[in-house]
Amino acid sequence: MAKMTKEEVRQTKDWMKTEEYKELNFKRKSIVINPERACQPLGAVLCSAGFEGTMPFVHGSHGCVAYYRNNLSRHFREPIAAVSTSLTEDGAVFGGQANGFEGFKNCLNLYKPKMFAISTTCMTEVIGDDLGAIVNNARAKGFLPEDVPAPYANTPSFVGSHIDGYDNMLAAIIDTLGVKGESVSDVINIIPGFDTTTGNINEIKRLLTIMKVPYLVIADYSNTLDSPLNGEYKLYNEGATTLEDTKNCVNNKATIALQKFSTKKTIALLADKFKQEAKAVKSPVGIKFTDEFLMAVSEITGKEIPKEIEDERGRAVDSMTDAQQYIHGKKFAIFGDPDILTGLTSYLLEMGGIPKYVLCSNGNEEFKNDVEALLKEYGCDEGEVYIDKDLWHLHSLVMTGPVDMLIGPSHGKFVAREAGVPHIRLGYPIFDRVNIHRYPFYAYSGVINLTTWIVNKFIEIVDDTSDDAHFELLR
Amino acid sequence: MAINIKESEEIVEDVLNIYPEKPRKNRQEHIGVNKKDACGSCVAKSNLKSLPGVMTPRGCAYAGSKGVVWGPVKDVINISHGPIGCGHYSWGTRRNLANGVPGVENFMPFQFTTDFRERDIVFGGDKKLEQAIHELKGLFPTTKGFVVESECPIGLIGDDIEAVAKKTSADLNTTVIPVRCEGFRGVSQSLGHHIANDSIRDYVVGTGKLDDSQKTKYDVAILGDYNIGGDVWASMKVITEMGLNVIAHWSGDGSIEEMRITHEVNYILLHCYRSMNYISNYYNEKYGIPWIEYNFFGPTKIKESIRKIAALFDEHIQEQSEKVIEKYEPKMQAVIDKYRPRLEGKKVMILVGGLRPRHIVGAYEDLGMQVVTAAYEFAHSDDYERTTKELEDGAIVADDLNEHEFIELAHRLKPDLVASGIKEKYVFQKMGIPFRQMHSWDYSGPYHGYDGFEIFAKDMDLAINSPSWKFVKPSWKK
Structure with missing residues (x-):
């Protein structure tokens, strides 16, 4: 085959930026290209990292676990512990029970977990291994002591995405550990959802402390995945949700989840089985959703929102009005997980920005309706919402209808480069910038952070591209 | 300073003591103390199953086929055939740099997957694969072919990707290569390399001509x-x-x-x-x-x-x-003169895949450093044969070294540098031990060739001699 000439290469590249190509691209049904979506067990491993002394125990090949550990480590820049049952061909033929038994035994001996959080892979789902039976048989045969809880969740990679794996694992843990008591405490449960911004969790805790609200964060990895460097490696870091607290969490006054799509099953479990007041709020991104979150807390607990927080809010609004001129009318393409996108859409609209493309590889109709309602509320008729689409679709969108900025995980950088526009990293995963996950984009502090990142990026571009005459001191 | 063989043997013995009899028997065959004249497999047994329930560093056959061998081939489209995860995790994470215009001459920045859903598991995915290849050919007409990398379910549900490959390659007049690299095959990435090599043999070798x-x-x-x-x-x-x-x-x-x-x-x-x-x-x-x-x-x-x-x-x-040697030797001597005084006598523990734990020993030695542990994820006996000669007597050689063993060895050997992968990096950094990722060159590189050595030397120095390590203990606790 002859080598393409430079001209042929350029022509092909140019064709990929056309309406004609976009049409062809949107017609495809059987191939997914650059999806911003991972598989369920990754979410299960993340969730497990939020519990005291817990070892994520993945039933399947160790290759899967190597991938989850790599992926999460690259984002958090932290050690991620997880084991597998190291299944091979014979496991495919005879089932994975024997490896399960041996896995429990070896893991208990080496890593002494207080709890196993068991999830599955597509292999064990396809061969039809019965986790309940494996756990029961392991207990009966003495491989798994009675005092080590072993909640298990089916997390097939061919259903849903990482956010569902998080939800399934969390529901299993609460279902297994939770013991309904007689009395109800004053504590409210906070469930962050699949949120890999540890700064968000810390920010919510800080606000609840200011409000003097007793709270329990369930699946709290804000410390375990942001642990101090002090010369000692701890397999199980301090600060995760304790098993005792998890047992009692069903007796707490209420549960608020900070994400809706990654906690559906868990919220339903708490409400239906444990008869708890449990609900998800919109992720507190931007002023409006933060107000709503605080009002929900206030309503449930009877605690007033103090002046200190009102002042914080005022400072955030001040930062917005100071900087809104740089965002007003600017067009954004945003992508990532559904809850973050809903919040981000709201924030951008509050700033007068135009969320031109809101693209979610793992969003459903409900998500689409939520975002479209927001667009309508602000009279933004330029916004388009795409579900079950990938970043190659996004490529076609921004090449045919340009935007000023991309906001989303690192994978979007290829589209941003093609489009020649800046890309602010937000969500999961972030592999190519440091420390972003330590800064909240939730609540009023988050408003200031988002505004800082977005606006200063726009200003930097003006500085970088202006001629001498327009290279001004004032911006 | 020479390594004390007896001391190394005691350390290995001590580390293995945590195991009950059965796993101990298994693991002691995989960890040994080097003697230059010993046979490799006498020092460490290899290419055997990992223990379930331990943190093995190993990956799977898919990782070996797609991630290592086929993935970097830039002018073909690699299709991760199966559910969403495998393709996602292996997307752009191995730093295989490639020239060429993305999407036209170079498909490295892409992640292509058939994204299996429940219905594909139930009804099979052959039709979907066929359709996928047709759609891709339409969207990326300049691709020089397709490589279909099977994920776990493909081999379990009985799909016939070979038949799909044959049909689509005839229909579209292109190359379609089926690779049976389901993750449950074999014990590590290594079988994936072999499977990918075989597919190159069957579908590529000898198909072109040089005038x-x-x-x-x-x-x-x-x-x-x-x-x-x-x-x-x-x-x-x-x-x-x-x-x-x-x-x-x-x-x-x-x-x-x-x-x-x-x-x-x-x-x-x-x-x-x-x-x-x-x-x-x-x-x-x-x-x-x-x-x-x-x-x-x-x-x-x-x-x-x-x-x-x-x-x-x-x-x-x-x-x-x-x-060439004459030209570069003075340059290399300058690099050594600059860095060797800062690195002389520093001890290194290495755990990487199947080559570097022996290959990179000489580079460390050029800088005056001493490799005290060389461990592999997925080496075979022929690799260990090659390893014993490269290492000092008394260095610890280990196969499928798991995280517990690695940490315990480090506690006893007190290395100045650990050279391994992303899963291990932050474990050792939390312990206050300098670390370099030796799969990805820790986002630096190249490390090969004369140009590479200068970067390698600089990186080892900055890892070990970074002032930031001085702050691990609070000033009031020193």
């Missing part, structure tokens, strides 16, 4: 260089200066077009023996092309390798090669 007028007696192919951070470019610079003509290099910055004509070369220069010895042997058997292993880490090994390669050729190449 006679273009042939020279100095034509070579570089195999087993994955161009991590630009490695193959740094290596080619040296090999080209020697006067040799690199016709093909795989799979780093590689292309199927070059793979097709590789049988036309006179010699194969093999860097990663573990992952590409299979296909090298095949070229030798079928075409009589000799292959030679070389090592381009650090000036000592580079010099040895240059001479070893040059000896295959005539006096002209040998003269050129000596000139």
Whole structure:
């Protein structure tokens, strides 16, 4: 085959930026290209990292676990512990029970977990291994002591995405550990959802402390995945949700989840089985959703929102009005997980920005309706919402209808480069910038952070591209 | 200072003491103390199943096929065939740099998957795969072919990807290569390398032709260089200066077009023996092309390798090669003079895949450093045969070293540097031990060739001698 000439290469590249190509691209049904979506067990491993002394125990090949550990480590820049049952061909033929038994035994001996959080892979789902039976048989045969809880969740990679794996694992843990008591405490449960911004969790805790609200964060990895460097490696870091607290969490006054799509099953479990007041709020991104979150807390607990927080809010609004001129009318393409996108859409609209493309590889109709309602509320008729689409679709969108900025995980950088526009990293995963996950984009502090990142990026571009005459001191 | 063999034996013994009898028996066969004249497999047994329930560093066959061998081939579309995860996790995470316009000549920045859903598991995915290849051909008409990498479910639900490959390649007049690299096959990435090599043998080898007028007696192919951070470019610079003509290099910055004509070369220069010895042997058997292993880490090994390669050729190449050595030796000496005083005597523990734990020893030694542990994820007995000779007596050699053992060894050996992967990086950094990722060069590189050694030396220095390590203990607790 002859080598393409430079001209042929350029022509092909140019064709990929056309309406004609976009049409062809949107017609495809059987191939997914650059999806911003991972598989369920990754979410299960993340969730497990939020519990005291817990070892994520993945039933399947160790290759899967190597991938989850790599992926999460690259984002958090932290050690991620997880084991597998190291299944091979014979496991495919005879089932994975024997490896399960041996896995429990070896893991208990080496890593002494207080709890196993068991999830599955597509292999064990396809061969039809019965986790309940494996756990029961392991207990009966003495491989798994009675005092080590072993909640298990089916997390097939061919259903849903990482956010569902998080939800399934969390529901299993609460279902297994939770013991309904007689009395109800004053504590409210906070469930962050699949949120890999540890700064968000810390920010919510800080606000609840200011409000003097007793709270329990369930699946709290804000410390375990942001642990101090002090010369000692701890397999199980301090600060995760304790098993005792998890047992009692069903007796707490209420549960608020900070994400809706990654906690559906868990919220339903708490409400239906444990008869708890449990609900998800919109992720507190931007002023409006933060107000709503605080009002929900206030309503449930009877605690007033103090002046200190009102002042914080005022400072955030001040930062917005100071900087809104740089965002007003600017067009954004945003992508990532559904809850973050809903919040981000709201924030951008509050700033007068135009969320031109809101693209979610793992969003459903409900998500689409939520975002479209927001667009309508602000009279933004330029916004388009795409579900079950990938970043190659996004490529076609921004090449045919340009935007000023991309906001989303690192994978979007290829589209941003093609489009020649800046890309602010937000969500999961972030592999190519440091420390972003330590800064909240939730609540009023988050408003200031988002505004800082977005606006200063726009200003930097003006500085970088202006001629001498327009290279001004004032911006 | 020489390593005390008896002390090393006691350390290994001590680390293994945590295990009850059965796993202990298993693991003690995999961890040994080096003696240069010992047989490799006497020091460590290898390529066997990992213990369930322990944190093994290993990956799977898919990772070996897609992630390592086929993934870097830039002008074909690699389809991760199955559910969403595998393709997602192996997307852009191995730093195989490649030239070429993305989407036209180079598909490296992409992640293509058939994204299996429940219905595909139930009804099979062959039709979907066929449709996917048709759609891709429409969207990326310049692709030079398709490689279909099977994920776990494919082999379990009985899909016939070979038939789909045959049909689509006929229908579309293109190359479609089925790779049966389901993750449950074998015990590590290693079988995936072998499976991928076999698919190259069956579908690619000998399918192209190099015009006679273009042939020279100095034509070579570089195999087993994955161009991590630009490695193959740094290596080619040296090999080209020697006067040799690199016709093909795989799979780093590689292309199927070059793979097709590789049988036309006179010699194969093999860097990663573990992952590409299979296909090298095949070229030798079928075409009589000799292959030679070389090592381009650090000036000592580079010099040895240059001479070893040059000896295959005539006096002209040998003269050129000596000139190359002469040209770079002073530069390398300057690097050593700069960094050796800062690194002399520092102890290193290495755990990487199947090549580097032995290959990179010389580079550390050039800097005056001492490798006290060389461990592999997925090496075989032939790798261990090659390892014992490279290491000092008394160094610990380990196979499928798990996280617990690694940490316990480090507690006892007190290394100044740990050289391993992303899963291990933050474990050791939390312990206050400097660390470099040696799969990805920690987002630096290249480390191959003369250019690479300068970067390698700088990186080891900045890891070990960073002032930031001084702050691990609070000032009030010192």
